[in-house]
Amino acid sequence: MYVEISANDYHVLHPRPVYLIVSRSREGRLNVMPASWVSPVYDDPFLIAISVWSGSLTHDYISETGELTVNILSEKHAELAYKLGTESGRDVDKFKKYGLKPYPSKTILTPGLEGVLGFIECVVKDKLPVGESTLFICESKAIHVAKDFYEKYGWNLSKTSLLLHGAGKSFTVTGRLIRVPK
Numbered sequence: 001m002y003v004e005i006s007a008n009d010y011h012v013l014h015p016r017p018v019y020l021i022v023s024r025s026r027e028g029r030l031n032v033m034p035a036s037w038v039s040p041v042y043d044d045p046f047l048i049a050i051s052v053w054s055g056s057l058t059h060d061y062i063s064e065t066g067e068l069t070v071n072i073l074s075e076k077h078a079e080l081a082y083k084l085g086t087e088s089g090r091d092v093d094k095f096k097k098y099g100l101k102p103y104p105s106k107t108i109l110t111p112g113l114e115g116v117l118g119f120i121e122c123v124v125k126d127k128l129p130v131g132e133s134t135l136f137i138c139e140s141k142a143i144h145v146a147k148d149f150y151e152k153y154g155w156n157l158s159k160t161s162l163l164l165h166g167a168g169k170s171f172t173v174t175g176r177l178i179r180v181p182k
């Protein structure tokens with residue numbers, strides 16, 4: 001037996017991984033915001049769709065330079081992710097306020113972040129208006145991973161956890177590996 005909930009209750013598709021999106025203005029200013037509406041959409045080339053609200057500074061910067069990095073988070077980043085998503089780079093320099101250190105990219109000018117599990121260098125290939133947001137289709141140009149935690153077929157979840165966003169201030173982490181029989 002089910003109960004019907006609002007057709008707009010997107011939490012039904014949460015928790016979902018949350019990432020930090022680093023973007024850069026034409027003049028070289030950096031900004032960072034968390035995003036959980038991020039999904040792989042093609043594998044060769046590796047394309048990632050990211051839904052970004054048009055009122056955010058991140059939206060302006062991605063539109064200006066066509067570049068961004070997707071930074072992959074673990075449990076220790078929960079509080080940071082929440083705080084970075086509750087203020088705008090329009091009002092505060094979030095790199096300065098939170099002592100974030102850029103990690104140089106190889107193929108683009110927008111850096112990743114030091115201390116994350118890994119990051120993806122992306123260039124925007126396409127975009128689609130969706131309501132008040134834009135769905136940016138981004139192509140991966142280079143991927144960097146913390147070598148102790150990544151192996152063939154992905155993250156070693158016995159050594160690290162990936163951060164997911166539930167709702168508001170609630171986050172969860174990946175915790176249990178399930179292997180199905182052949």
Ligand SMILES: Cc1cc2nc3c(=O)[nH]c(=O)nc-3n(C[C@H](O)[C@H](O)[C@H](O)COP(=O)(O)O)c2cc1C
Pocket residue numbers: 018031032033034035036037038051052053055056057058059081082083084085086087088089090133165
């Ligand atoms: C956990 C979390 C996930 C979020 N996911 C998204 C998202 O996928 N897309 C989006 O546009 N905003 C998302 N937000 C909201 C932005 O991060 C927020 O509007 C931010 O303040 C924008 O910052 P900026 O103006 O510096 O770019 C999320 C916020 C939090 C806390």
